[in-house]
Amino acid sequence: MWKRAGSVVLRVSIFAMENTQAYKHKNNLKYTFPLLKRLVVFALVFVFAMALALLLTGYICREGRLGTTYQKNVRLVTATSPKLVMIGGSNLHYGINSRMLQDSIGLQVVNMGLQHSIGLQYMFDEVRESLYKNDVLLLLLEPSAYIGMPVNGRTNIARIASIYPKNIDKLNATQWYNAAMYSGLALLQNYRDSQVVISKKLRGKPTFDQMCNELGDYHGHKGLPSKYKKKQRRDFNDEKIFNNEILPLIQEMKIYTQSNDIQMVIGFSPSAYSASDSLLFTRIQAGLPAEITVGNMPDYIFPDSFFYDSPNHLIYSKRDMRTRKLLRDLRSASIFFTPH
Amino acid sequence: MRLRLSHLPELPYLYSMLFNSIEYLIFLPTVFILYWLIQDKIWWRNLFIVAVSYLFYGWWDWRFLGLIIFSSVVDYSIGRAMGRASDARVRKRLLYMSLATNIGILGFFKYFNFFTESFADAMQGVGVAIDPFTLSIVLPVGISFYTFQTLSYTIDVYRKKIEPTEDVVAFFAFVSFFPQLVAGPIERASRLLPQFSQSHTFDLNNAKNGLRQILWGLFKKVVIADNCAPMVNQIFDNYETQPAPVLLLGAVYFAFQIYGDFSGYSDIAIGTARLFGFKLMQNFAYPYFARDMAEFWRRWHISLSTWFRDYLYIPLGGSRVSSQWLVVRNVAAIFIVSGFWHGANWTFIFWGALNALYFLPLILRKKNRSNLEIVAADKMLPSLREFSGILLTFALTCLAWIFFRAENITQAFDYILHITHLSMDFSRFNVINHGSVIALIVILVLVEWVNRRKEFPMQNSTLPVVIRWAIYLILCILILANGDSNDSFIYFQF
Numbered sequence: 129m130w131k132r133a134g135s136v137v138l139r140v141s142i143f144a145m146e147n148t149q150a151y152k153h154k155n156n157l158k159y160t161f162p163l164l165k166r167l168v169v170f171a172l173v174f175v176f177a178m179a180l181a182l183l184l185t186g187y188i189c190r191e192g193r194l195g196t197t198y199q200k201n202v203r204l205v206t207a208t209s210p211k212l213v214m215i216g217g218s219n220l221h222y223g224i225n226s227r228m229l230q231d232s233i234g235l236q237v238v239n240m241g242l243q244h245s246i247g248l249q250y251m252f253d254e255v256r257e258s259l260y261k262n263d264v265l266l267l268l269l270e271p272s273a274y275i276g277m278p279v280n281g282r283t284n285i286a287r288i289a290s291i292y293p294k295n296i297d298k299l300n301a302t303q304w305y306n307a308a309m310y311s312g313l314a315l316l317q318n319y320r321d322s323q324v325v326i327s328k329k330l331r332g333k334p335t336f337d338q339m340c341n342e343l344g345d346y347h348g349h350k351g352l353p354s355k356y357k358k359k360q361r362r363d364f365n366d367e368k369i370f371n372n373e374i375l376p377l378i379q380e381m382k383i384y385t386q387s388n389d390i391q392m393v394i395g396f397s398p399s400a401y402s403a404s405d406s407l408l409f410t411r412i413q414a415g416l417p418a419e420i421t422v423g424n425m426p427d428y429i430f431p432d433s434f435f436y437d438s439p440n441h442l443i444y445s446k447r448d449m450r451t452r453k454l455l456r457d458l459r460s461a462s463i464f465f466t467p468h
Numbered sequence: 469m470r471l472r473l474s475h476l477p478e479l480p481y482l483y484s485m486l487f488n489s490i491e492y493l494i495f496l497p498t499v500f501i502l503y504w505l506i507q508d509k510i511w512w513r514n515l516f517i518v519a520v521s522y523l524f525y526g527w528w529d530w531r532f533l534g535l536i537i538f539s540s541v542v543d544y545s546i547g548r549a550m551g552r553a554s555d556a557r558v559r560k561r562l563l564y565m566s567l568a569t570n571i572g573i574l575g576f577f578k579y580f581n582f583f584t585e586s587f588a589d590a591m592q593g594v595g596v597a598i599d600p601f602t603l604s605i606v607l608p609v610g611i612s613f614y615t616f617q618t619l620s621y622t623i624d625v626y627r628k629k630i631e632p633t634e635d636v637v638a639f640f641a642f643v644s645f646f647p648q649l650v651a652g653p654i655e656r657a658s659r660l661l662p663q664f665s666q667s668h669t670f671d672l673n674n675a676k677n678g679l680r681q682i683l684w685g686l687f688k689k690v691v692i693a694d695n696c697a698p699m700v701n702q703i704f705d706n707y708e709t710q711p712a713p714v715l716l717l718g719a720v721y722f723a724f725q726i727y728g729d730f731s732g733y734s735d736i737a738i739g740t741a742r743l744f745g746f747k748l749m750q751n752f753a754y755p756y757f758a759r760d761m762a763e764f765w766r767r768w769h770i771s772l773s774t775w776f777r778d779y780l781y782i783p784l785g786g787s788r789v790s791s792q793w794l795v796v797r798n799v800a801a802i803f804i805v806s807g808f809w810h811g812a813n814w815t816f817i818f819w820g821a822l823n824a825l826y827f828l829p830l831i832l833r834k835k836n837r838s839n840l841e842i843v844a845a846d847k848m849l850p851s852l853r854e855f856s857g858i859l860l861t862f863a864l865t866c867l868a869w870i871f872f873r874a875e876n877i878t879q880a881f882d883y884i885l886h887i888t889h890l891s892m893d894f895s896r897f898n899v900i901n902h903g904s905v906i907a908l909i910v911i912l913v914l915v916e917w918v919n920r921r922k923e924f925p926m927q928n929s930t931l932p933v934v935i936r937w938a939i940y941l942i943l944c945i946l947i948l949a950n951g952d953s954n955d956s957f958i959y960f961q962f
Contacts, residue, residue, distance in 0.1 A: 157504040159670035164501075167679075170940065177941050178948075309490075312948025 178311050185318035186290030191328075191335035192321040193243070194284070196221070197292045199337060200240050200344040201254075207236040209260040215251040216268035217244025219397035223442030224268075225451040226343035232455050235264070239344030244273040246288050247281030248374060252381050253298040261389040264463070267378075270397045270440045271405075271425075274412050279373040280306055286314035349436050350444040356400060356435040370415055382417060393463060394421045396428045398450050400439035405429065423457035485527040487736045488690050488951060495524065500743055508667045514641040517664075517744075521646035525610070528650075532608040535573065540643045542569045543618040544636055547625045551632035559626055566622035570615040577607055582812030610650035612809060616775055618643055621657035623779055630658050638664040647740035651733050653751040653771035660748070668745030673928075678742030680926040683943055685735025690947045692912055693728030695905050696721040704873060707883050711894050715887045717902070719866040722873045724909050727756065730769070735924055754920050756865070756913070757843050759857035761826040762836035764865060772809070776802045787831055799831055800824045810872070815880060819871040826864055842920055 189195050204213065212235045214220055220241020230237040240255060248269070259265060280300070281288075286307035289296050299307065307314070328335050339348030378394070385392040394416055399405070406426035413425040428450075436443045442450055485491045499520045506513050526533050546566045550559050591597070621642075624630045633639050642661045648654075703710055703718030710718070734751035741748045751771050758764035765773050777786075784798045800821070807820020830836040843858065844850040850858065867884070874880035919925035929936055 156506075156508065156670055157501065159672070160500070160504050160675070162672055163670075163675050163679075166676075170937070173937065174941055174944055178945065181945070312945055312951060315945065316949040 178315065181315055182286070182290035182311060182318060183293065185315065185322045186287070186293070188322035188325055189287070189291050189318050191325045191337045192291075193221075193336045194287055194291050194321075195337050196340040196344070196346065197242055197288065199340050199342065200238070200242070201292070201294075203238050203342060203344055204240065204255060204258045207238050210262035210264070211236040211238060212264045212266060213238045213255050213259060214241060214266045214268060215255060216241045216397065217270045217273060217440065218242065218438070219244075219270055219440040219442075220268050221344075221346045222349065222436060223398055223440070223447050223450055224345060224454070225447045226345050227341075228448060228451050229455065230343070233458075237343055241268065241344070242288075243284050244270050245277055245282060245284045247277065247279050247285055247303070248273065248377055249279045249300065250281055250285060250288065250295075250298070250303065252377070253300075254295060256384070259385070259388070259390050262391075264391045264393060265381075265385055267392070267394045268397055269394075271399055271401075271409060271412060274370055274374055274415075276371065278306075278371060279377050282306055283310040283313045283317060286310045287318055290314065290318060345447075347444065349441075352436065352444065354433050354435055354443050355437050356432055356439065356441075358432060370412075375415065378417065382420060391463070392420055393458070393461075395454055395457060396423055396425045397440050398428050398430055398434070398442050398446075400432050400435045401429055422461040422463065423454070428453070485524055487733065488686060488947075491527070495520075496740065496743075503744055504670055508669075510665065510667055511635075511637055513668075514635075514637045514664050517641040517646075518637060518644055521641070521644035521649060524646040525644065525649055528609050529606070531606075535608055535611070536614060536644060537640075539570060539573060539615060539618055540640050542566065543622050543643075544633075544639045546622055547632035547639075548634065550622070550625050563622060563626045566619065570619050574611060574615045577611055579812045586814075613652050613654055614643055614649060616654050616772075617657075620654070620775065620779065621661070624657050630661070633661060633665075635665065645741070645746070647737040647746075648748055651730070651737070652769075653734055653737065653749050654775055655748060655771065656775075660746070663746050671745065674742050674745070677927055678739040680929065681735045681739030681742065681924050683739075683940060683947075684924050684926050685732040685737075685739060686947050687732070687943050688728040688735065688912070689732030690950050691728075692908055693725045693732060694950055695908060696725035696728065699902065699905055700725055700873065704883070707879075707886055709893075710886070711891045712887050712889065713892075714894075715883060716866075719870050719873075720909075721905070722869050723756070723862070723866050724912070726869065726872070727752075728912070750923055753923075754916055756862055757858055757917065757920060758861050759839045759843060759854055760830060760835070760861055761823070761864060762830045763839040764861055765823070765827065772806065776806055780805060792832060795831060796828060799828055803827065814877050815871050815874055818877055818880070819868050822868045822871060826868070845921070 190198060207213075212229070212233065214224070214226075214237065218241065220239055221243075224239060224241070226237040226239045240251070255265065280302040285299070285303050289299060289307055325335055334348070336346075336348065340346050382392050384390075396409075396413075399409070401409075406429060409425040409429070413421065430442075430446070434442055434446045485495060503513065503516060506516055522533055522536075525536065543566055546562050550562050553559050553562065621630075621639075625632045638661065641664050642655075642657065645655075645660070699721045700718060703714060703721070707715055707718070731752035738748045738750070749771055751769060753767040753770065755764050755767035758767055781798055781802045784801060785794060786798060787795050789795055789798065803820040803824035804817055805820070807816040807818070807823070810816040810819075827836070830838075839857075843854055849855075870883055871877070871880045874883060915925050919927075922928070926939075931939070
């Protein structure tokens with residue numbers, strides 16, 4: 129056994145010596161260089177082609193749903209402080225009356241709600257620089273965002289980067305990685321949405337961005353009945369409540385806002401789940417920082433007929449009901465707003 | 469979505485290195501560069517192949533490594549012992565040892581629960597209630613492939629077709645060669661083993677073809693197969709409420725799902741091997757262009773069908789036996805065993821038997837070698853007769869695939885029965901999703917038809933470089949756009 133081991137050591141040493149000398153003269157890897165060069169060039173061309181395709185389709189999708197981020201960002205920079213900035217998913221985009229809120233609290237309101245799958249990290253980073261002293265940041269996330277959605281987003285982070293390239297500098301390394309990994313799917317979805325946009329324009333129908341008011345509220349579903357079907361409901365595996373990243377991120381934002389005299393508040397999204405989900409929602413609420421949470425999550429469970437096309441998108445006529453409920457929660461939690 | 473075979477234990481896919489995964493995307497170039505960096509020292513190069521192949525295989529589950537190492541040690545030792553033995557009886561005993569070991573391993577891991585449960589069912593049928601003793605056995609990925617590969621070595625050594633190798637590293641490399649380790653092609657020792665004793669120089673044209681073949685394989689797997697899969701699952705899970713045309717479509721989707729999945733994997737394996745200077749056998753030769761079932765089986769999973777031909781069918785006498793009944797027996801044996809190889813379920817056995825039924829008329833009438841050349845070899849389109857043959861063969865194949873896909877025999881017959889009901893109730897049929905999948909299948913068929921004379925469509929492409937690169941870009945984008953599912957390959961379960 130020792131002889132064998134010694135033989136192996138000897139062979140390794142001889143191999144190392146021979147190859148160090150041989151490498152200086154000739155090795156097979158050199159012959160692969162033409163192929164490797166072609167691969168590198170192809171990879172660069174591919175990245176360029178993907179980026180171009182994403183930006184082109186993203187440009188058309190400016191008039192799609194994710195493109196309403198343009199109006200929302202304009203509102204964000206033009207609204208005067210102290211202001212109320214609401215961030216969250218599409219429950220905000222579809223289901224809040226920002227004007228009613230604005231009239232009630234006496235502050236300018238910005239509805240940044242878009243799509244929760246862009247990730248909470250992006251939502252925070254998007255508004256961070258526009259938050260000033262005495263502003264209020266209100267987080268209204270869908271239940272699924274607390275459980276399943278990674279904070280750095282997936283396909284939609286690639287889409288939002290292509291549709292609103294101004295915020296590209298705000299993406300972190302993980303978001304860049306996700307954007308790259310999901311770029312193919314993002315391109316497919318951009319392409320599909322751009323077809324919808326082009327089709328609407330050709331038929332003279334208003335596009336998504338034209339159905340979003342200056343405060344960031346969507347009203348394209350005004351007058352439309354509920355088409356939400358029970359089978360769209362998701363069943364949550366309530367063994368794991370929170371994804372590992374979301375609570376630390378909320379804590380981090382809470383510290384940031386407190387250190388900059390900004391008030392951070394967490395509210396809840398309307399949900400079309402059954403009453404049996406109230407236990408799950410109670411557990412979610414219990415995990416959130418109680419001192420900045422307003423309202424009661426199970427109280428935001430509504431009948432299916434209140435919803436438009438998903439378990440979190442209210443029909444137009446129910447926005448006011450939700451907004452009034454939110455106002456009551458804010459007032460009962462003694463959230464004071466500095467008046468103009 | 470994966471092909472769901474509920475009777476098979478779950479495989480540890482969580483950490484698998486699938487060919488369409490990020491891990492493999494990092495693994496392959498790294499191995500490629502290191503491989504060619506190694507000087508032309510065959511022993512060291514083979515050792516490197518063994519190391520990376522075990523890393524690749526161990527990535528699935530390190531516990532599986534012991535089994536493949538054990539199988540390799542046994543067959544290497546038996547091969548050497550056979551080489552030294554002059555007595556035919558000793559050689560035969562050694563061969564039986566190899567057969568017992570390899571088939572024993574395969575039988576235990578793959579078929580133990582099937583046999584105990586089938587026995588219990590049979591006893592219940594005669595009124596004796598038995599509680600079957602089953603084990604929670606994890607099926608090692610690729611076991612059906614590498615055991616057959618090592619068996620081919622010992623059988624060929626026994627037949628004195630090849631000399632037993634003394635190079636243990638070369639042998640281990642032959643058994644564990646990572647491109648074809650987990651799902652074939654099942655290589656013969658006479659073809660692959662000598663390649664581990666030869667030095668290789670890098671061939672740019674061969675490597676380019678290798679990359680093209682990998683790209684084409686990924687397209688078939690990720691774009692075609694993975695888009696057919698949810699359609700198949702939806703139709704087969706709800707077959708009771710689907711109209712007859714949709715049920716037929718479901719069988720067609722599955723035909724392309726399994727073709728895209730398996731031939732796609734084979735292409736990736738063969739293309740990968742090309743990058744390292746190795747030549748693996750062609751495993752699929754456009755089987756859906758076959759004009760009869762005999763031609764189909766010359767073109768589908770060629771490595772397995774030729775394995776059964778050489779090691780089972782011919783030793784039984786093949787078609788050169790004294791009576792027609794023996795021919796029937798031999799044909800039935802080869803197809804039923806082939807079906808059984810695919811999985812421990814009566815559906816696979818029935819699928820094999822059905823294919824035997826298809827094949828028998830041809831061989832009994834000695835028409836099994838009517839179509840040896842490529843269809844419409846010197847024409848653009850097939851003749852009406854050829855086209856009819858292609859359609860009929862495809863229809864028969866799809867009928868058999870229903871049994872292959874179904875959870876059990878009852879469901880398969882029920883599915884076929886529902887087709888015969890000729891229901892035209894399309895109220896629950898969503899036409900929107902099907903258009904793009906059908907379009908992809910049509911594109912695949914057209915591309916493969918135009919390039920049917922080549923080993924794979926993009927081989928030695930003479931198109932202008934701009935067009936070629938545009939095609940590569942489109943394929944890469946399609947693969948990336950469809951690559952989110954991370955579905956494993958169907959044949960990993962075999």
